[in-house]
Amino acid sequence: MKERGSSQAKLDNIVKLIAQDIVAEVCSIYVLRPGDVLELFATMGLKPEAVHQTRLHVEEGIVGQVAALALPLALSDAQKHPNFAYRPETGEEIYQSLLGVPILRAGRVLGVLAVQNVTSRNYTDEEVEALETVAMLLAELFAGGEIALLEDETAGTGGGRPMRLDGLMLNEGLATGQAVPHTRGIVISQVIADDPEVERGRLITAVAEMRGAIDGLLARADIAELGEHREVLEVYRMFAEDRGWIGRIDEAILSGLTAEAAVEKIQVATRARMAKVKDPYLKERLSDLEDLGNRLLHHLLDPEGTDTQDLPEDMVLIARNLGPAELLDYDAERLRAVVLEEGSPTAHVVIMARALNIPVIGRCRDIVTSVRFGDQVVVDADNEQVLLRPNEEVQESFSSMIAERDRRQEMFAATRDLPPVTADGQRVSLNINAGLLIDIPHLHDSGADGIGLYRTEIPFMVRDTFPGVTAQTELYSRIVEQAEGKPVVFRTLDVGGDKVLPYWQGEVDENPAMGWRAIRIGLDRPAVLRQQIRALLRASEGRELRIMFPMISDVAEFDDARALLEREIERAAKKDEKLPTVVKVGLMLEVPSLVWQLPALLEKVDFLSVGSNDLFQFHFAADRGNPRLARRYDVLAPGFLKLLHSVANQAQEKDVSLSLCGDMASHPLEAMALLGCGFESLSMPAPSIAPIKTMVRSLKLDPLRDLLPSWLELPDHSLRSHLKSYAEEQRVDL
Structure with missing residues (x-):
C-alpha cells in the first residue's frame, strides 16, 4: 500500500492478494457512495467491466444486507438466500458461496469486502476474523487518504448550497459559527505485531x-x-x-x-x-x-492531533455522536454549539453541555455527510433546526436575532426582582422545571417563585446502579437546601417506556408513551416507590414536602399511591423519625380519562399540575416524537384550550391549587392563553421565566378572560392568529 500508483491499482492488488490467501475465486470491494449506494470499486474474479458500473442500494442483495446490518454474513449457498440479487454484468451466477464483511470505521459503514467460491463452502470463524481484520485496515487506509475514494463524500453531499436540517432540541439556545467536524485524527498503519x-x-x-x-x-x-x-x-x-x-x-x-x-x-x-x-x-x-x-x-x-489554536474562534462542533470527555477536549470559550446525528436528552454528553451552557441539537439526520470544515452554521436549538451555509441575508438576520436576544436578556435581567403581577394587579406564580442539581442555581438567578416540577428520574438515569435510600436522601436534601425555602414539587419516578434505567431489565414497549411507565411501575414495584418516598420524607424534615405522582389514569391509582405515602409516614412516626411540617400531595394530569373523574379527584388532592406535553399528544392521538405530526396540531386549538379551561374552572370551584408544566408554559403567546383559561401558576425551563414575566406585567388579564370563552366555541384549527391580534391591539409584550 506504500507503493506509488493510483488508488485503483492499489485496490486491484488488494483483491488479488486476498483471493490468493483465502483461496477464493472472487474477491470484491464495494464502497458506500452518497445516497446509500454501494458501488463495485475493485474485483478479482467478476467481470472487469462491472467495476464502477454495478451498484446496490443498502439492504439490496447480500452485499447490501451486510452493509445494512454492519455485520459479517457467511453463506454456503448464497443464491438461495432471500436477499440474493442477480447482476448479469458481473458474471457471478457460477459462484455458489459468499462471505461478506463490512468495512467499518468509528461505527460508520464505508463499504463491504466480499469473497466468493464456485463450490459450496462453509467459511470458518478464523476466515471471517481474518477478513474482518483486513477490512479494518482498509477502513484506516480510506480514512488516512492512502486510498483516495471518498473525496465527494468527505466534502459533504450538500456541496456548497445552503441546507436546512431538522433535529431535536437537547439543550436550548441560538448560535452561529464555523463547522468543525469531530474526527479522531487516528490512522492505524500497522495491524500485525512483531512482538x-x-x-x-x-x-x-x-x-x-x-x-x-x-x-x-x-x-x-x-x-x-x-x-x-x-x-x-x-x-x-x-x-x-x-x-x-x-x-x-x-x-x-x-x-x-x-x-x-x-x-x-x-x-x-x-x-x-x-x-x-x-x-x-x-x-x-x-x-x-x-x-x-x-x-x-x-x-x-500519540498523534499530534488537531491544534486547537487552528480552530475557529466561533466553533459549531459536528459529530455523529460524542462521549462526555470528548466534548471537554474542545475550548468551551470558543465552542458555540454542538450538532449530533444521534444523541438523546439523557446522553452523557448532553448533561456535560448543560453544565457548560452550550446549545445542542441531536438526531440531525445527514449532518455529518452534509457539512464541511469551515462551513458557516446557524444552530437554532429552540426551533430545532440547523442551517448550513446560509446566505448573507440569512446570516445577518440570525446575527440580528442573537443581538436582539442578548438585548432582551439584558432587559429581562432587570425584571428578575420584579413580581409577576399583571397590569391589572393579579399575581401569577412562575416556577422552573428542573431535573439536575446544576439547574438549581437558575431558580435564584431567574427570580422564579419555586420549582414547579423536579424530575427525579434524571439522576437515576445517569447512574449505573439503583441509588438506595441514603443516596436519594442526600440528593433530595441538597435540592431542598439549595432552594433556600422556595417550594419544590418532587415528581416521583417517571421511568419506563423510552426512559429505561440501565439496571432494570424489561421488555421494550411497542408504544412507550402509553406503556409500562411512571406510576404504573411504581405501583407494580411498590418497594421502589416506597424507598423514594422514604428518602423524600427524610430530606424534607422540618420543612414542607410537595410530592406529585405522574401518569395517573384514574382515581383508584391515586388512592393506591397515596396509601403507600401514608404507610411511609406511619413507619417514620413509629421510628420517631423527624417528618416534614406539612406534606402536600398532588398529581400530574396527563391522561384525558382523568378529566372525567375530576369532581371525585379534586376532593382528594392538595394540588393538580397539568402535564401539557403528554396531555396534548393523547388528546390528539398524535405522537409528539413523530416528525410528520410535529406541527400538524396546535396547542392553541380551541378544543384543547376548552379542555384546559374546564379543568381550571373545576379546580377553582374546589379551591385546589392548579399549575401547568410543559412546553406550552414556556412561550409567551401560549402562556398568555393559559392565563386566559384560568391558570395562575406556570412551570417552565429557567430561561423562559424572564420573557414570560415580561408578558405577564404587560397584560390586563380580566378582559382576556372575558373574551376567551367565545373563541373556544370556534371551529378553527387554531386560535393563534386571534391571540396574536389581541396581543398587538392590547400592546402585550411577546
Missing part, C-alpha cells in the same frame, strides 16, 4: 496515561463541583477501570495484532453487539465506550 509482549507493554502504559488524563478532567475547575455532570465523568472513569474491556484487548494482542489494532477490533465487536440491543440507555452508552476507545488509541499512537 506481542511489546504490544502488551504499550497497552499497559497507554491505559495508565489515559486514566491519569481522565483524573485531570475531573480536577478541572468547571467540573470539580458536585453534580450530575461530575457523576457522568465518574461513571466514565469506571469504564476505564473495567478489567473485562482491557482483558479483551489483551486477548486480541495475543492473537497477533498490534495494540492499536486490538483496540479497534474490540470497538468493532462492541458496536456489533450494541447494534442488537434494544435498550435505549445501553445504546446511549455506546458513545461513552467509543470515546474511551478513541482516547486509548490517542495515547497508544
